[in-house]
Amino acid sequence: MIEAVGLTKRYGAKTAVYNLSFQVRPGAVTGFLGPNGSGKSTTMRMILGLDAPTSGHATITGRPFRSLPNAPRQVGALLDAKAVHGGRSARQHLLSLAQLSGIPARRVDEVLGVVGLQDVAGRRSKGFSLGMGQRLGIAAALLGDPQVLLFDEPVNGLDPEGILWVRNLMKQLAAEGRTVFVSSHLMSEMALTADHLIVIGRGQLLADMSVKDFISANSADFARVRTPDTEPEQREKLTAAIGEAGGQAASEPDGALRVTGLPLPRISDLAHEADVRLWELSPHQASLEEAYMRMTQAAVDYRSTNDPRAGLQQAAAGYAPQGGVPGYAGGRPPMPGQEQPNPYAQQVPYGQVPAAAPGAGYPPPAQGHPYGAPASYGAPHPYGQQPAAPMPPTAAGAPPAHPAPAAGHPAPAGAPAPLPTPQNEDAR
Numbered sequence: 001m002i003e004a005v006g007l008t009k010r011y012g013a014k015t016a017v018y019n020l021s022f023q024v025r026p027g028a029v030t031g032f033l034g035p036n037g038s039g040k041s042t043t044m045r046m047i048l049g050l051d052a053p054t055s056g057h058a059t060i061t062g063r064p065f066r067s068l069p070n071a072p073r074q075v076g077a078l079l080d081a082k083a084v085h086g087g088r089s090a091r092q093h094l095l096s097l098a099q100l101s102g103i104p105a106r107r108v109d110e111v112l113g114v115v116g117l118q119d120v121a122g123r124r125s126k127g128f129s130l131g132m133g134q135r136l137g138i139a140a141a142l143l144g145d146p147q148v149l150l151f152d153e154p155v156n157g158l159d160p161e162g163i164l165w166v167r168n169l170m171k172q173l174a175a176e177g178r179t180v181f182v183s184s185h186l187m188s189e190m191a192l193t194a195d196h197l198i199v200i201g202r203g204q205l206l207a208d209m210s211v212k213d214f215i216s217a218n219s220a221d222f223a224r225v226r227t228p229d230t231e232p233e234q235r236e237k238l239t240a241a242i243g244e245a246g247g248q249a250a251s252e253p254d255g256a257l258r259v260t261g262l263p264l265p266r267i268s269d270l271a272h273e274a275d276v277r278l279w280e281l282s283p284h285q286a287s288l289e290e291a292y293m294r295m296t297q298a299a300v301d302y303r304s305t306n307d308p309r310a311g312l313q314q315a316a317a318g319y320a321p322q323g324g325v326p327g328y329a330g331g332r333p334p335m336p337g338q339e340q341p342n343p344y345a346q347q348v349p350y351g352q353v354p355a356a357a358p359g360a361g362y363p364p365p366a367q368g369h370p371y372g373a374p375a376s377y378g379a380p381h382p383y384g385q386q387p388a389a390p391m392p393p394t395a396a397g398a399p400p401a402h403p404a405p406a407a408g409h410p411a412p413a414g415a416p417a418p419l420p421t422p423q424n425e426d427a428r
């Protein structure tokens with residue numbers, strides 16, 4: 001389990017992470033969501049002992065990363081896929097990481113196969129595409145077969161098939177009982193991948209709940225109702241009738257009404273009784289992406305001046321109370337020291353978390369063999385046909401060794417010394 005307790009990180013005047021507390025449990029994929037610059041990478045770096053918190057602390061299986069015995073054997077991470085010596089081939093890169101942690105050389109070829117890079121293993125990584133680099137970073141994270149995995153935006157640069165493969169890989173790793181913590185800024189992707197969500201904005205917790213709960217809280221049905229554009233008084237008449245009948249109506253950007261609280265036949269009857277003609281009356285379900293954007297839009301740091309979402313929160317007012325962050329609606333998350341209780345920041349027992357929780361309207365999670373079959377750069381990899389071969393136990397019976405926490409990153413200063421090379425194995 002990963003635990004953050006009151007994590008705060010300041011860079012000079014900039015507060016990147018503020019008073020962040022959460023738990024990431026084994027056996028589930030936990031999505032870590034937040035807009036650009038919200039503090040996801042900083043949080044992961046603090047968990048991995050690469051950045052020191054200004055206050056608070058983070059632990060993995062009850063200890064700070066740096067005081068974990070054999071930390072590199074227990075934790076694998078992809079933080080920055082570009083942090084690779086470009087002059088080295090993919091195989092050389094992984095071999096050097098394996099050597100540092102006493103991992104047998106044959107594991108390198110196994111993970112190259114898992115990520116579909118076996119046919120380009122001899123090529124220098126500086127010629128790799130973004131997606132190939134991501135695969136190499138994932139291979140490095142998997143090298144030691146660790147129980148705790150952190151992935152920072154692992155689908156960056158991957159094509160649709162690669163995204164599907166990462167999705168299945170994350171789920172498979174969690175199904176094996178591992179702790180899987182995956183950052184993303186895409187709610188739609190996390191809705192398909194994660195069991196649990198931790199959402200942050202401006203370094204602060206906005207939500208900590210199961211995907212299932214997020215979906216049920218944010219997938220409220222609504223009706224789109226359109227009256228003749230040329231007769232605004234008809235729209236006003238219908239809006240009043242809907243309000244009197246106990247429904248809520250608000251304007252959509254295109255002039256239609258978005259109606260909640262009333263079934264479609266009732267809206268039709270109300271329109272008929274008010275002598276209002278309808279050009280449209282259709283059922284809809286709020287998208288999770290929209291709910292997520294409502295939740296975080298007050299905490300977006302970087303926005304195009306042409307971004308239509310600038311008005312999203314106002315447009316949503318009165319609609320999906322679940323969509324915004326109660327207490328934060330209409331404004332930014334409070335400044336440090338002024339925080340309010342956040343009803344979204346509730347722990348949901350993991351026992352109630354479904355294995356996968358696609359919402360209505362979302363495609364079901366893809367089925368596939370363990371680890372899926374990545375779009376390999378050549379022949380099908382062995383994991384397409386058979387379950388992943390587990391790492392052989394070390395002489396001490398400990399979990400297999402693992403390299404540095406990030407692709408190409410050395411183990412953080414103060415981390416335990418590399419483990420001895422297992423007997424009869426030479427990582428060279």
Ligand SMILES: Nc1ncnc2c1ncn2[C@@H]1O[C@H](COP(=O)(O)OP(=O)(O)OP(=O)(O)O)[C@@H](O)[C@H]1O
Pocket residue numbers: 011014015016034035036037038039040041042043185
């Ligand atoms: N070393 C640093 N020095 C100063 N500011 C930093 C440093 N690292 C991060 N920050 C700032 O802290 C904030 C959080 O950055 P962080 O990279 O953790 O966000 P993120 O959620 O991972 O963003 P993205 O999704 O864009 O990768 C940003 O405003 C960033 O500019």
